[in-house]
Amino acid sequence: MPSRLRVHAGWAAGALVIWLARPSALSIVLGVPFLLAGEALRVWASGHLEKGRSLATGGPYAHTRNPLYFGSALLALGVAAAAASPGAVVVVAAYLLAFYPAVIREEEAFLRGEFPEPYASWAASVPAFLPRARPAGPRATRFDWSRVRVNREWRTVVALPVLAALLAARGLLVR
Numbered sequence: 001m002p003s004r005l006r007v008h009a010g011w012a013a014g015a016l017v018i019w020l021a022r023p024s025a026l027s028i029v030l031g032v033p034f035l036l037a038g039e040a041l042r043v044w045a046s047g048h049l050e051k052g053r054s055l056a057t058g059g060p061y062a063h064t065r066n067p068l069y070f071g072s073a074l075l076a077l078g079v080a081a082a083a084a085s086p087g088a089v090v091v092v093a094a095y096l097l098a099f100y101p102a103v104i105r106e107e108e109a110f111l112r113g114e115f116p117e118p119y120a121s122w123a124a125s126v127p128a129f130l131p132r133a134r135p136a137g138p139r140a141t142r143f144d145w146s147r148v149r150v151n152r153e154w155r156t157v158v159a160l161p162v163l164a165a166l167l168a169a170r171g172l173l174v175r
Helices: 003-020 025-046 067-083 086-114 116-125 145-150 154-173
Strands: none
Touching: 003 067, 003 086, 003 154, 025 067, 025 145, 025 154, 067 086, 067 154, 086 116
C-alpha cells in the first residue's frame, strides 16, 4: 500500500475504531499505560530528530531505528485495548501491517542513500523495530525540546485527550 495514503487511511481507521469501540472504564484504564508509553517514546524520539539534516542515533534511536513507529504501535495497542472490541483490534492490526513495513523500508532506503557510512554502522548494531534493552551505535544526537515543536509532535499530545474523550463518549453511547 502506498505510504502517501498512510495519514488519510489512519484517519479513516481511527473513525472506524471509534465506531466499533465498546469501551468501559476498565478498558480505557488498561489502554492508558500503552498510550502514555507510546507518546513518551514519540516525544523522546522527536527531540532527537532533524529530518533530512542528520541521522538521529541518540536517545531512543540507540535502541531501535524506528522509535516513532514503535511508539505509534504502542499508541495503537493502547487504543485497541481501550476500545475493547475485536473489530477495533483487527482494524488497528490491518492498518499497521498495511503501512508500517513499507514506510520503514522507504525510510531506510532514503537514510541509506543520504547517510551511507553512518547508516551502515548504526544499522549494524541497532534493530529496525523491536527495541534492544541496552543502547548501541554511535549515539551522536542529543534531545532538544525545540525539535519536538518543529517535528509537530504536539499534535499527538493534543490528540490523546481528545481520543480518550471520544472513547469515553462512545462507552456511554453503547451502554
